[in-house]
Amino acid sequence: MLANAFVLGASAGFNGGDILFQLIMFIILLALIKKFAWGPLMGMMQQREDHIASEIEAAEKSRIEANKLLEETRAELKASRQEAQGIIENAKKIGDNQKTEIIAAARAEAERLKESAKMEIEQQTEQAMAALREQVASLSVLIASKVIEKDLSAADQEKLINEYIQEAGEER
């Protein structure tokens, strides 16, 4: 360590100093670059790689999910279509049933009405006959009284009765 050994341009000897200096500087530079540039940048590149990989994975996953959803929706649509078809069919069947029922009911009603009308007619006829008979009876009494009054022959009597019957028929 002699300070006076430093002499500018003294010799053309072996450049051992340069070798040492270059080596040390290179190692320092290597360490610095590794610490400040290479390390962080490699980390960032790795991070980016991971990010891209995860993004691709996520995209793949969501694609599968979307496919599944689509499939589900399709199945649901099919099911609801079938259901609607069933409902329509059912309604049709019910409508048919109701139609036949209504028709049957209407027919029965008509039958009943006819029946009741017939019965009424019969009743009325009977009533009329009864009334007639009564009248005939009263007429007979009347005729008899007249006959007794007038002393009629048999022929006249018959003639009279007929006349009265006819009269009664016309009156009615």
Next chain:
Amino acid sequence: MHHKNPTIDWEVFDGFTLTFNLANMLMITIASLIVFLIAVISTRKLAMKPTGLQNFFEWIMDFVKGIVKSNMDWKTGGRFHVLGLTLFLYIAVSNFIGLPFSVVVDDYLWWKSPTADPVITLTLAVMVVALSHYYAIKMKGFKEYGKDYFRPMGFLFPLKIVEEFANTLTLGLRLYGNIFAGEILLGLLAGSLATGVGGHLAAVIPTLAWQGFSVFVGGIQAFIFTMLTMVYLAHKVNQDH
């Protein structure tokens, strides 16, 4: 066209003297500083979506990664990535740094490419070759490392020994030669040809052309040095070749 080097001697102890070339030390420091600044400024604001300088630096990282990957698989080569990156950036910057001008004070050459000195390039080359031996022993064991000298044939052993020295020499001297020749020619064009008005005019075009070519050569040499570093490392480290 030969300038003196500003050297100082440091007698560490009796009979052992270290000679320092101050110009080399200055230029090594400046080149290292520029590389460091580029690296730090590029990675100051890191983002998932890279912008500006981060893109540039990531491109360099990928470029060096490509060099490593073309020689060995990434599992083995990943640990050499920083080394390759630093070598590439440092040598490229060193090559470019001497191009725009050179500074000569009192016949002492101060500003130049540090890689225009064989001592510097050979230091880097020896460092790379030493690293290749170190990693070979570390990763394969001493036995396998020793056996490699007798593969594929035993009688090739002397050639293998020669190969190690030849690799080192060519790795360092190729870089030195290219850059030194470039600077010499630039110096000649600027210093000798450019005398008088006519000389200046005549020197403009070849100087421009040669500077452009030197930029190209500087980039190529940085790439070659990094590539060969990875080749030698792979050659030593790979289990089967």
